[in-house]
Amino acid sequence: MDGTAYQTAIAIARGVSWLFTSLPGLIILGVAAFFFLILRMSRAAKADRSLRKAAGEKLGPFAGVEAALAEAASLAAKAVVNIPALLMTVAVLALVATVSTTVASFDDFLRDQERIRAYEKVVANLERRYRLATVECLSSSPEGFTARIDFWDAEGKSVVNSQELQLPGKELFLDAVVLNFAYAGIESGDTRNLAFPRAAFSDRLAEKDGLILTGAADAAGLPWIFRRDEPSIYGMEKEAFDKRIGEIVSMARDQGSARKAGVVRSQYGSAVHRPMQKGRSFTVWIEQSGGLSIKDSGF
Amino acid sequence: MKVSKGLKAMFWLLLAVAIIGGALWLARVVQGRRISALEGEIGSLKQEHVNLRFSITERAQEGLSARIKLYTADGKEIGVLEDSWPGERLFIDFILVKMGSGYLSFPYRVFTDAIPAAEGRDLTVFYDKAGFPAVFDQAGLSRSARAGLQALFLKVKAGEYPPSSFGNALHEIGGISEFNTGLVYRAVARLSGGMEIMED
Numbered sequence: 001m002d003g004t005a006y007q008t009a010i011a012i013a014r015g016v017s018w019l020f021t022s023l024p025g026l027i028i029l030g031v032a033a034f035f036f037l038i039l040r041m042s043r044a045a046k047a048d049r050s051l052r053k054a055a056g057e058k059l060g061p062f063a064g065v066e067a068a069l070a071e072a073a074s075l076a077a078k079a080v081v082n083i084p085a086l087l088m089t090v091a092v093l094a095l096v097a098t099v100s101t102t103v104a105s106f107d108d109f110l111r112d113q114e115r116i117r118a119y120e121k122v123v124a125n126l127e128r129r130y131r132l133a134t135v136e137c138l139s140s141s142p143e144g145f146t147a148r149i150d151f152w153d154a155e156g157k158s159v160v161n162s163q164e165l166q167l168p169g170k171e172l173f174l175d176a177v178v179l180n181f182a183y184a185g186i187e188s189g190d191t192r193n194l195a196f197p198r199a200a201f202s203d204r205l206a207e208k209d210g211l212i213l214t215g216a217a218d219a220a221g222l223p224w225i226f227r228r229d230e231p232s233i234y235g236m237e238k239e240a241f242d243k244r245i246g247e248i249v250s251m252a253r254d255q256g257s258a259r260k261a262g263v264v265r266s267q268y269g270s271a272v273h274r275p276m277q278k279g280r281s282f283t284v285w286i287e288q289s290g291g292l293s294i295k296d297s298g299f
Numbered sequence: 300m301k302v303s304k305g306l307k308a309m310f311w312l313l314l315a316v317a318i319i320g321g322a323l324w325l326a327r328v329v330q331g332r333r334i335s336a337l338e339g340e341i342g343s344l345k346q347e348h349v350n351l352r353f354s355i356t357e358r359a360q361e362g363l364s365a366r367i368k369l370y371t372a373d374g375k376e377i378g379v380l381e382d383s384w385p386g387e388r389l390f391i392d393f394i395l396v397k398m399g400s401g402y403l404s405f406p407y408r409v410f411t412d413a414i415p416a417a418e419g420r421d422l423t424v425f426y427d428k429a430g431f432p433a434v435f436d437q438a439g440l441s442r443s444a445r446a447g448l449q450a451l452f453l454k455v456k457a458g459e460y461p462p463s464s465f466g467n468a469l470h471e472i473g474g475i476s477e478f479n480t481g482l483v484y485r486a487v488a489r490l491s492g493g494m495e496i497m498e499d
Contacts (some may be wrong), residue, residue, distance in 0.1 A: 084306070091309040097311060102320040109323060112330045119337035126344040129491070173416065177472055180495055183345060198472075203417040206410075207390065207470075237324025268496040271390070271468040273416075275460055282465075289344045293395070293402075294465035 013103035020097030037072065044071035045082065122187040128286040130194050131156030133174060133216075133299060135274075136281040137296030144168040144202075145276040151216050169204030175191040180290045182265050194224040195270070195286045245298070266290070306495065316327065344427050348488040350426075350434035352499055353391060355478045362386055362411070369426045370404060372437035377399075378425030386411025390470040394429060394455050395433045397463035403448075404488035405418060405455045407466065467488050469496050 019025035046062030052059060079086060128129045131152040138146040146166045150159040176195040179221045185191030196217075201210030272284055281297040350370050357364040362385040371380040390410050396401045406426070410419030424431040431445060433450040452460050469486055471478045478484060483499040 059371050063349065084303075088305055088309065091313065093304060095309060095316065096484050098316045098320060102316055102323060105320065105323050105327065109327060109330065112327070112334065116337065117329065119341065123337060127491075148358070169415075169418070169468070173466075173468060178495065187341075191324075192370055204415050206386075207388070207412040208386070208417045258317065263398065266497045268389075269470040269472040270494070271470065273466040273468065274461045287489070287493035288489040289489045289491045289493055290487070290491065291491075291496045292467065293492035296463065 005013065007097045008109045012101040013107075016096060016100035017104050019167065020093065021101060040075060042066035044068050046051060060101040061066040076174065086262065096166055117149065121189065124224050125187055125189045126289050128138075128192075128288045129293070130154075130192070130288075132176065132284045132286050133157070133197055134283045135172060135174065135283060136297075137172075137278050138164070140170075140276050140278045144279075145170070145172065145206075147172055147276060149197075149200070149213065149215065161215045163213060165211050166200040166212070167205055169198065169202035171273045171275050172205040172282055173201045173207070173210075173271040175199040175201065175204070175207065175210070175269060175286075178268055178286075178292060179264050180264060180265075180266045185263075186288050193286055193288055195292060198269075201271070203273075309398070317476045329485075343490055346382055346490065347485075347498070348402065348404065350482055351391065351422075351480075351486045353389075353390060353486070354483045355480045356381070357383075358480055362413075363389060365389055365409075367391070367409065367422070369422070371433055372435055376437075377428075377433045377436075380409070380420070380425055382409075382420065384411045384414060384420075386413030388412040388471050388473055390416070390419070390468045391486060392416060392422075392466060392468040393486070393494060394466050395404070395411070395464055395494070396455065396461050396486070397452055397492070398451075400442070401490040402464075402492035403435065403451070403490065404486075404494060406434065406486075407455065410468075412470075423452070427452070427456070438440075463494075467494050467496060 019029065045068040048067030049064040052063060103176065113133045133152065134150040135152075136148050138148055140146075144167055145233050146164065148162055151163075152158065153160050174197065176197045178193070178195045180193045181191045184278055185254045186193065197213045198216070199210045199212055201207045272281055272292050272294050274294055283297050285293050285295060287293050300455050330333055349371070351367065352370070353361055353365055354365040355365050363384055364383040367380040368376055369380075369414065372387070388411060390408065390412070392407045394405045394407045396405065406422040408419035408422055410416050423432075429434075430452065431449050432455075435448050451461060460466075476497075484499045486494060487497055488494050
């Protein structure tokens with residue numbers, strides 16, 4: 001619905017609709033009718049003055065006025081006599097105005113449907129979340145707990161690696177570096193927020209003494225969250241994808257330049273945590289509206 | 300007779316067009332409401348809820364010093380903590396409690412990389428106003444809402460995690476993402492339960 005002929009038709013429809021339904025349009029029509037009347041009257045007056053002059057009459061200041069008024073009266077009489085035709089003309093004009101308004105309104109309807117679709121896509125993208133890790137408590141006691149952490153791939157569809165760890169205390173803190181990208185990219189679906197799991201500690205074990213999550217990255221040190229056979233996070237070929245990952249990792253290391261580029265809106269560490277109880281499990285999610293969250297497994 | 304037939308035809312045509320136009324007008328009204336609802340939803344998802352701001356005031360070999368300020372939902376400052384801790388990286392811990400379709404963020408404690416979380420500084424005392432968590436205070440808050448918040452706060456203070464809740468300790472990461480001394484940062488909570496730190 002965006003061909004030239006369609007656009008032209010819409011523009012004409014909008015113009016006609018405006019002319020017959022808006023105050024300025026009606027004023028223009030009224031002024032045009034008024035000037036038509038003045039033109040006819042002045043022509044009649046001019047013709048009368050010419051005739052009288054040719055007949056040798058002396059023309060006074062009001063010469064021609066009578067002829068002009070007679071012309072106006074004649075036009076009025078013609079209108080009265082042709083009332084049915086006049087009504088038909090008015091009906092046709094009303095039909096033209098109504099059809100034009102309806103066509104223009106239909107075009108607005110189509111445009112707003114597009115707008116609604118775009119907004120729905122934005123909402124879907126902002127509400128989206130991706131699995132970062134799943135935690136299951138294997139055993140717990142007043143002294144400590146054992147947990148297994150499963151790390152997921154980029155799409156959050158399959159577990160790529162696991163790590164078991166034992167910590168003192170009651171709560172597991174799963175720590176990650178979080179990069180939240182500018183909203184424009186998130187809303188359009190062109191980019192998504194990222195997080196790299198890095199360490200685990202507990203309420204009784206200080207972070208500096210915590211355990212490195214070696215299971216969260218492959219042998220080359222690339223976080224599993226980036227691991228894909230067919231890179232499609234950004235819809236790229238593998239070489240371009242690897243280059244992009246390199247850029248992102250650099251951004252993670254140089255927060256100043258990333259933010260100045262307007263790409264990353266925030267970058268920080270986030271240690272989400274929950275009390276551990278044997279048999280219970282939960283999932284850590286990367287929220288596309290920003291940050292990490294924990295939801296019970298099965299959410 | 301001919302003109303009358305023509306006028307009748309014109310009338311019916313006009314009526315048909317008017318009905319279509321009326322249906323279109325109704326559809327446009329529904330569209331307008333949908334657009335407003337979607338714009339509201341997008342605004343809610345991106346809306347920032349800030350009840351805590353902080354800045355690192357000093358870094359030294361022994362540790363770091365920071366100033367932490369707490370605010371009501373209306374933006375009024377209600378508490379200030381200034382202290383020093385051993386360690387290199389500051390951690391500000393929140394408890395996120397599920398409420399309806401969103402989450403409430405309760406500032407919980409402060410610790411560092413050198414201090415276990417259980418030994419961190421309690422932040423709840425700075426906004427505990429006779430049992431009510433003043434970080435959620437705002438004009439027009441109903442009595443029942445206040446009572447509900449008070450009950451939740453009681454659990455949070457006791458270290459209990461209400462259903463579907465979790466904690467989130469936001470922090471700097473040495474060499475990657477450090478808090479600059481003197482710069483003010485805000486802890487932003489969003490409807491989804493996610494939190495982030497942003498420069499103020």
